[in-house]
Amino acid sequence: MLDSALSVFKMGRNLARLMEGLGVTLEISCLAVALSIVLGIPIGLLMAGQRPIVKRILRLYLEFIRVMPILVLLFLFYYSLSKIWNINLSAMAVSILVFTLWGAAEMGDLVRAAVTSLPRHQWDSGRALGLTETQVSFYVIIPQAVRRLLPGVINLATRMIKTTPFVFFINLPDLVKVGQQIVEVAGFRNPLASVWVYGFIFIIYFAICYPISLLSRYLERRWPS
Amino acid sequence: MLSGQVVLKIKDLVKNYDQRAVLKGLTLTVSQGEVLVVIGPSGCGKSTLLRCLNGLEPVNGGQIIFEGQYLTDPQTNWSRIRQRVGMVFQNYELFPHLTALENILLGPIKVQNKSREEALAKAEYWLNRVDLWDRRHSFPRQLSGGQKQRVAIVRALAMDPEIMLFDEVTASLDPEMVREVLDVITNLAQEGLTMLIVTHEMAFARAVADRIIFLDDGGIVEDSTPDVFFQNPATERARRFLNIFHYDDIHKPNGSLNLAKNNL
Structure with a gap:
C-alpha cells in the first residue's frame, strides 16, 4: 500500500511538479486576496458614502461580478480580450485579474455592511467626549468595523482559494491540474494513483484553509459584536 | 446652594428638523450649581435641547x-x-470594544493629553464612588444596564466637566436598576455640579431638582420650583401632563374584594 503511494510521488518529477502546482495556486490566492482587501476597503467606503452616482456604479459592478460564473470571466478575459483589443495577458495575469475583480467587489460589500451597521450613536458618543472626527474614526469606528469585518473576510479568502482550480480551464497548471496530469500517466500502472494524488491535494487544501477557518472562529469568540 | 453666577444662557433657540420646528425660540438661563430637570411629553424637544447644547445638533x-x-x-x-460639557445618553453608548476602564480613559488621554497615571487615578476615584472599581476590566456586554450607565456617567465625569447633560438616562433600565443610577446623580447634585436632566422619573425629578422646566411644543411652558410645579402647576397643560402619572384607585369599598373574603 505504502509502496504504491510512494511510487506515484517518486515517479519522475511528480512531487516537484505538484509543488510547482501548489506554487501557482498560492501565488494566485495570495496576490488576489491581498489586492482584493486593499482595493475593497476604498470601494466599500465609497459604497457606504453619500454620492448616489458612485454608489450606483459600484452596485452595478458588484451585481455583475456576482451573477457571472468565474469561469466565464476567465474565458472572457483570456480569449476575448486578445480578439477585441489585441491585448495578450498571460494566463497567470488573467487569473489574478479576474480573482481580484471578484474579491474586491465582495470585499467592498463586506466593508460597506460593516461600516453602515455601526450605530450612528457611536459617533455621537465619541464626539460628546470631545474626540475630533478623525479620533472618533480611529479609536471608535474603525476598531469596531474591523471586528465585524474579519469573519466575512476570512470566509471570502477561503472561498477564493477553493475556487482557484478553475484556472486550469485557461491552461494554467495549478495544483489540481498537475494532479490530474499525474493521475492520467501513473494510472496505467498504478490503479490507486488517483486516490493518492487527490488525497494529497485534499490534505494540502485542508492544511491551507482549516487554520484560516480556526482563526475566524477564534476571533469571533474573542470579539463578539 | 446657588452662587448665582450664570453658566449657560440660551436665547430664542430655534431648531428645525426638515420643515418641522422642534424648538421654537426657547430662552433659558442656568446658574452655577443649579440642577434643572426638564420634563414634558415625548417629542416636545427635551432631548433636542440637550443635543444642541454640545453641538450634536446644529x-x-x-x-x-x-x-x-x-x-x-x-x-x-x-x-x-x-x-467641559459632559453628556450621558439613554442607551449608555459605551464603546463595546473597550473595557469599562478603557472607555473612561479614552477621553482624558486622547483629548486632554493627560498621562495614563493621572487619568487612571481619576478613573479609580470615580469608579470607587459608583462601586465599580472591581468591574473595571469588564467589557460593556458583561455589565448590567445599571452598571453600564454608571460607567457612562464616570466616563463623562472623568473629563472634569463644568456642566453635565443627562438625556433620559434611566429610560432603558429595568426598575430595580433605576435606583442605583439615580442615586449617583443625586450624589453629584449634592456636591454642587451644574446639571441639566431630562427624565420621566417624577419622584426623582421632585427630589433632585432646584428648578423644573416643563417643555411642550418646542417652548418652555413652566419654569418653577419642584414644590410649586408638582403641587400647584400654573398651567392646564402641565396639570394634564402630571395626570398621566396619577392613577385612581379602582377598588370600590364593597366591591369585588368582598368576594375574595367570602371564599376564605
Whole structure:
C-alpha cells in the first residue's frame, strides 16, 4: 500500500511538479486576496458614502461580478480580450485579474455592511467626549468595523482559494491540474494513483484553509459584536 | 446652594428638523450649581435641547452662550467645548470594544493629553464612588444596564466637566436598576455640579431638582420650583401632563374584594 503511494510521488518529477502546482495556486490566492482587501476597503467606503452616482456604479459592478460564473470571466478575459483589443495577458495575469475583480467587489460589500451597521450613536458618543472626527474614526469606528469585518473576510479568502482550480480551464497548471496530469500517466500502472494524488491535494487544501477557518472562529469568540 | 453666577444662557433657540420646528425660540438661563430637570411629553424637544447644547445638533436660530462664549458661532471649536460639557445618553453608548476602564480613559488621554497615571487615578476615584472599581476590566456586554450607565456617567465625569447633560438616562433600565443610577446623580447634585436632566422619573425629578422646566411644543411652558410645579402647576397643560402619572384607585369599598373574603 505504502509502496504504491510512494511510487506515484517518486515517479519522475511528480512531487516537484505538484509543488510547482501548489506554487501557482498560492501565488494566485495570495496576490488576489491581498489586492482584493486593499482595493475593497476604498470601494466599500465609497459604497457606504453619500454620492448616489458612485454608489450606483459600484452596485452595478458588484451585481455583475456576482451573477457571472468565474469561469466565464476567465474565458472572457483570456480569449476575448486578445480578439477585441489585441491585448495578450498571460494566463497567470488573467487569473489574478479576474480573482481580484471578484474579491474586491465582495470585499467592498463586506466593508460597506460593516461600516453602515455601526450605530450612528457611536459617533455621537465619541464626539460628546470631545474626540475630533478623525479620533472618533480611529479609536471608535474603525476598531469596531474591523471586528465585524474579519469573519466575512476570512470566509471570502477561503472561498477564493477553493475556487482557484478553475484556472486550469485557461491552461494554467495549478495544483489540481498537475494532479490530474499525474493521475492520467501513473494510472496505467498504478490503479490507486488517483486516490493518492487527490488525497494529497485534499490534505494540502485542508492544511491551507482549516487554520484560516480556526482563526475566524477564534476571533469571533474573542470579539463578539 | 446657588452662587448665582450664570453658566449657560440660551436665547430664542430655534431648531428645525426638515420643515418641522422642534424648538421654537426657547430662552433659558442656568446658574452655577443649579440642577434643572426638564420634563414634558415625548417629542416636545427635551432631548433636542440637550443635543444642541454640545453641538450634536446644529441649531437654526438664536444664541447659546456658555461661560461667555457664543456656541452658535460657526467657528466654535466643539472639541474644546465638549470637554467641559459632559453628556450621558439613554442607551449608555459605551464603546463595546473597550473595557469599562478603557472607555473612561479614552477621553482624558486622547483629548486632554493627560498621562495614563493621572487619568487612571481619576478613573479609580470615580469608579470607587459608583462601586465599580472591581468591574473595571469588564467589557460593556458583561455589565448590567445599571452598571453600564454608571460607567457612562464616570466616563463623562472623568473629563472634569463644568456642566453635565443627562438625556433620559434611566429610560432603558429595568426598575430595580433605576435606583442605583439615580442615586449617583443625586450624589453629584449634592456636591454642587451644574446639571441639566431630562427624565420621566417624577419622584426623582421632585427630589433632585432646584428648578423644573416643563417643555411642550418646542417652548418652555413652566419654569418653577419642584414644590410649586408638582403641587400647584400654573398651567392646564402641565396639570394634564402630571395626570398621566396619577392613577385612581379602582377598588370600590364593597366591591369585588368582598368576594375574595367570602371564599376564605
